Amino acid sequence: MSNDTIAPLTGTQVREDLRLADLRAALGAGVRDFLAYPLYGLFFSAIYVVAGLGLLYAVARLGQTGWLIPAIAGFPIVAPFAAVGLYEVSRRREKGQEMRWGPVLGALRGRGDDQIMLMGAFIFVLFTFWVILAHGISLIFLASAGPTAHSLAILATTSGIAMLVVGGAVGGMLALILFAMTVTSLPMLVDRKVDAITAIIASLKVVRRNAAVMLAYATLVAIALLLALLPLFLGLLVVLPVLGHATWHLYRRAIPPA
Template sequence: MSTAEQAPAAPVSVAKNLKVSDLTAALAAGWGDFKAHPAFGLFFAAIYVGAGIFLYFALFVRGEIFWLVPAAAGFPLLAPFVAVGLYEVSRRREAGMPMSWRAVLGALRGHGDEQIISMGVILFVAFGFWLMIAHGIFAIFLAESGLASESMELFRTPAGIAMLVVGSFFGALIALAFYAITVASLPMLVDREVDFITAIIVSLATVRSNKRVMLIWAAAIATTLFVAMLPFFLGLFIVLPVLGHATWHLYRRSVSQSGPQAV
């Protein structure tokens, strides 16, 4: 039985006074972590980039070019899980703990209670759910356009433009919902021995208590990830590690440090 199961979780205090300056400070700290230990950031970014390139070629070879749009739009949903190792790097650097591949990669297992794995499953299910919604939206507007699914002309028709608008709206809602449940929960699961439901509740409370700042952070993440994906995903080698480390530091600013922490 894990520590999180043996003892009740200690009360957690969420900051209600986050400022934009906290975001810039988190980014500066994230950049510092990346510069101090670039190998870890490049490693996790390479996994994410490799998966993106594989997905691109898989869809391109099969002639399903249209699916690149929803796949690229939903791909950032998986970024928080990939960043778990980056949270561990930042945690260890902050605590002055020794850095090793075994310790950093071991963070993906959590504290032996499968809580982080459970969150990973949720994220992958969310990605699949988004693709199902995108498929439904596409089917509706494709029927109206009369064009084949592999025709890029679809995006130039009124039906195609409407499809992009509707798809973007639903995609933004899904992305915002999963941002709200992961922005503090995954760093917290790395930091403490708590269950993922508690971590999700804390994450939602963080967003609710600091709506303006957390929405700015969400927009910054979405924008920078999108721009970084444009040059064949290569920008993610810098953007993903810095954002991952920065998210850890924002978590540390927004959630109090009482309660059982990892060692």
Template sequence: MAAGNMASVGGATPVLRMEDVFAALRAGWADFRAYPLFGLFFAGVYVVAGILIAQSLLARGGISWLITAAAGFPLIAPFVAVGLYEVSRRREQGLPMRWPDIIGAVRGRGDDQLMLMGAFLFVLFGFWVVLARGVIAIFLADADMAGLVADPRGFLLSSQGMMMLLVGSAFGGLMALLVFSITVFSLPMLVDRPVDVITAIVTSVGAVRANPGTTLTWAAMIAILLFAGMLPFFLGLLVVLPVLAHATWHLYRRAIGSGQG
């Protein structure tokens, strides 16, 4: 990795290029292939949780809640990926791969900073669900919910449905951009270094602002791949989520970290 692509906290502004993104994806795929069980475990927890939530909402007839929960579910994926950041870190440094150490990575370095970030993400997820449910309620105030369930395509293609999608997508895009900016490099940093949440968030947002084209392209790639992975009833996430998590670690190394990418 070129020295120009590295930056310590408070150091030179990192420079990321698309070649770094593709190199990170290759490294992420290599990590997954080397230790697939860890990836399948963490992705499996995420997938099972998604399926259980979907089944619970469908059983209660909560189609609108299901739509909002499914749309916001990727917001908590970065925290699920913490254990996989630890896998990549240990592989990079030649450390032993022990399940207690990998699973215990979610506790951070014993200072509760990672758990604090996780709680923050779940609060944001809850806020998104309530906000998105409010948008649906506004546009369905004069519509029959049963009609939406019976003919979702017909409703979504109507002027009312398209306006709902437009407003919901705008709010969702802003929320996703916020979560991406504050987590894309902060969570790997909290795994890697003894820093506080505020320092990690400020560093992450600063790196995104310094590399808007590359990081926003990476964000779009993550969104597309996560959405594609969710289509076959979340099962595609068993591969997509761990590869993206490992790749994010390597992109963090190229942007901020001091190890090899």
């Protein structure tokens, strides 16, 4: 990997020459990490799947299908935080360290501070904001739908399609902003003792200086996660850990070791 095009940023160095070859290499490394230690990936993704199924059951049981699509569509928003343990697995494998559950589960503590938990709180707040905002959008478009507003059949109507278009645009914008803020910041907080603001600034700079490659990765992540949600969230058992490990390796390529 060439490091001849880097720029200093508050103690870090950020590459400006990422290419699609780097993205392919990161994805390949992500697959290898998952295959090397599948139990860790399956463990973290299973938590995500169970949470999704629980949410699906609760919404269906309460008859509030109007909240169903916003909640499911918002799942990619919390995916980066769900992958923190996977970053630690990739980090330990990279350094040849013994793989143990204690350090992997303790990755949420970061480098002995609360910076990752702070990021997690921010992501949760953004997810809650999205669900409320998306529900508000559905109320605007489906206000005259009556009882059918709580049926998935409403999505085939003109109002339902308009709701999906507007909601998708708003949700996509929020997801892209969060992606830019977290794609390398969370791996950095697992890897280095830095504050969350410094990590976020570095992540934003990586995305800005490698816009084409990072936008391609954001699109890939969004499509993969949404497709993985369709078979009752079960596709996440593989997709989430592979993307989590791949994000670590993309971070390594975007921000060389200090």
